[in-house]
Amino acid sequence: MVSEFNLQVQANSERLDRYLTQELPDLSRSRIQQLIEQGNVQLNGTVCTSKKINVKVGDRIYLEIPEAQPLELQAEAIALDILYEDDQIIILNKPAGLVVHPAPGHPDGTLVNALLAHCPNLPGIGGVQRPGIVHRLDKDTTGAIAIAKTDIAYQHLQAQLQAKTARREYLGVVYGAPKTESGTIDLPIGRHRQDRKKMAVVPIEEGGRNAVTHWQIKERLGNYTLIHFQLETGRTHQIRVHSAKIGHPIVGDSVYGSGRSVGVNLPGQALHAWKLKLQHPISGNLIEVTAPPPPTFLKLLEVLRRRSAVSVVND
Known part of the structure; x- marks a missing residue:
């Protein structure tokens, strides 16, 4: 069923997306922006696809929310490592090699395909190709990932991420000490100027977006270091780009690091989403989950500890 909203602006100099987010609190700002970009908003009788345009007193805004389109994605019986689940959210321990949602080159075999088999009511939540993904x-990054099972949960979790109240902690092994x-x-992060498949540190004035990563050493392993990362923002490849920028790329990262062998057959970068803390969208209770690192990550630590101990003895 199509939902329609007719609004008349009462205040000047407010961005269209911000105004609609304030007036329609049940819709997230990202959802509002998506509706604007898709041509579902009219300003004074004319379709408006600019989220940044300022509205003024007396402006008339018409917003239409189309019916959720049926997914063309297929449910696939892919095993899931479930850390937490109720009727609102599910938190998984994602393995390396599993793409989160369909994209060019990965039309199936994704986490979304697996979720559709596990959660039949998921279609339409948060977008056609990314149902429930917040x-x-x-x-190739492993670890805890939260998925919304209802619209209310989706909006609530997105709001927590935007307000930086949800806490995401990672473990990563980096080169160097x-x-x-x-x-x-x-350091702000944006699309790499030459290689559009990569991200890079890019000034704000050139299109970069604010990105903040906090880090603390958990264990020194000779010429390698186990680091505890905490994200304040969530930009694409943020930890990988930031680590490489300060001269300590993530071990096994062939995109932003040297990719040189460490003697352990890693499936990708040694980066693991270790802990996830968030507020339950209905009860308000704090949910905290810890995702056990995969065997390859533990094997890497074991090998590096052994090498470091031998090096100390030889010294």
Whole structure:
């Protein structure tokens, strides 16, 4: 069923997307922006696809929310490692090699395909190709990922991520030995100028978006270091780009690091979404889950500890 809203602006100099988000609190800002871009908003009788346009007193805004389109995606019986589940959300421990949602080159065999088999009511929540997905993990990054099972949960979880109240903590093994025990990397991230498949540190004025990563050393392993990362923002490839920028790329990262062998057959970068803390969208209770690192990550740590111990003895 199509939903329609007719609004008349009462205040000047307010961006269209911000105004609609305030007036329609049941819709997330990202959903509002999506509706604008798709031509579902009219300003004074004319379709408006610019989210940044300022509205003024007396402007008339018409918003139409179309019916959720049926998914063309197929449900696939792919095993899921479930860390938490109720009727609103599900939190999984994603393995390496599993793409989160369909994209060019990955039309099936994704986490979304697996979720459709596990949660039959998922279609239409949050978008046709990404039902229920409120944040993502790179294909070869493992660990905790939360998925909304209802519209209310989707909007609530997105709001937590935008307000930075949801907490995401990672474990990563990096090359080298940082001089300090902890730090913060505050460098904007945007699309790489030459290679559009990569991200890079890009000034705000050139299209970069604010990106902040906090880090603390958990264990020094000779010429390698186990680091605890905490995300304040969630840009694409954020930890990988920031780590490489400060001279300590993630081990096994062939895109942003050297990709040189460490003697362990890793399926990708040694980066694991370790802990996820969020507020339940209905009860308001704090949910905290810890995702056990995969065997390859633990094997890497074991090998590096052994090498480091031998190096200390030889010294």
